[in-house]
Amino acid sequence: MNTYGLILAGGVGTRMGNIEKPKQFMELMGRPIIIYTIEKFAVNPELDKVIVLTPRQWIKHTEDIVAKNIPENDRVVVIEGGSTRNETIMNGIAYIEKNFGLDDDTVIVTHDAVRPFVTHRILEENIRLAKEYGACDTVIAATDTIVESKNHTVISDIPDRSVMYQGQTPQSFKAKLLRATYEGLSEDEKNILTDACKILAMKGVPVRLVEGEVHNIKITYPYDLRVAESILGGNTAC
Numbered sequence: 001m002n003t004y005g006l007i008l009a010g011g012v013g014t015r016m017g018n019i020e021k022p023k024q025f026m027e028l029m030g031r032p033i034i035i036y037t038i039e040k041f042a043v044n045p046e047l048d049k050v051i052v053l054t055p056r057q058w059i060k061h062t063e064d065i066v067a068k069n070i071p072e073n074d075r076v077v078v079i080e081g082g083s084t085r086n087e088t089i090m091n092g093i094a095y096i097e098k099n100f101g102l103d104d105d106t107v108i109v110t111h112d113a114v115r116p117f118v119t120h121r122i123l124e125e126n127i128r129l130a131k132e133y134g135a136c137d138t139v140i141a142a143t144d145t146i147v148e149s150k151n152h153t154v155i156s157d158i159p160d161r162s163v164m165y166q167g168q169t170p171q172s173f174k175a176k177l178l179r180a181t182y183e184g185l186s187e188d189e190k191n192i193l194t195d196a197c198k199i200l201a202m203k204g205v206p207v208r209l210v211e212g213e214v215h216n217i218k219i220t221y222p223y224d225l226r227v228a229e230s231i232l233g234g235n236t237a238c
Contacts, residue, residue: 009113036116
């Protein structure tokens with residue numbers, strides 16, 4: 001059973017206030033954020049290949065920083081992503097099929113390039129549950145009350161917090177299951193997708209839960225960089 005890591009590095013960093021360099025290439029304690037993420041995948045012996053998907057104009061830059069920061073990098077390959085998150089994942093699946101073959105048990109572990117603190121435990125559980133059940137999502141229990149406002153002005157609902165979770169990544173799947181379900185969606189259904197797990201959830205395919213970690217943060221805003229520096233400075237187990 002072949003298993004591949006897909007690191008999704010398509011963000012352009014507009015919320016970080018940086019228009020010259022996507023956030024995944026910004027430095028965290030002297031190294032690009034994406035390098036911390038790639039390293040977590042590159043040392044996992046269960047992953048046959050680590051595929052980094054990035055905008056075309058950033059492929060060479062990504063290859064250069066991988067070569068500089070991860071000397072033993074023959075398991076890491078950089079390819080072009082797509083125009084959306086899910087199209088990027090489909091590009092990764094197509095690359096696997098073309099270069100290594102694809103069968104019903106091929107598993108992909110998809111992860112945000114700007115979540116550098118994913119733990120080995122989270123990766124291992126994603127791989128195990130995806131192999132066993134076909135799909136899984138990394139989440140943490142919601143600690144704050146979730147407030148819904150359909151018109152963004154007044155409250156329309158306050159769901160029961162005890163059944164609410166906050167989504168993280170990795171999200172892991174049997175590749176053929178995910179692709180077949182995605183290709184079966186209408187264009188209207190594709191347009192309302194927020195992440196890959198929704199592809200399956202919309203069609204009633206069970207997606208198992210993996211317990212995430214509070215420090216498995218996504219670096220999106222300048223404040224997140226300061227939090228990340230604190231995590232690294234405190235040597236939080238990752």
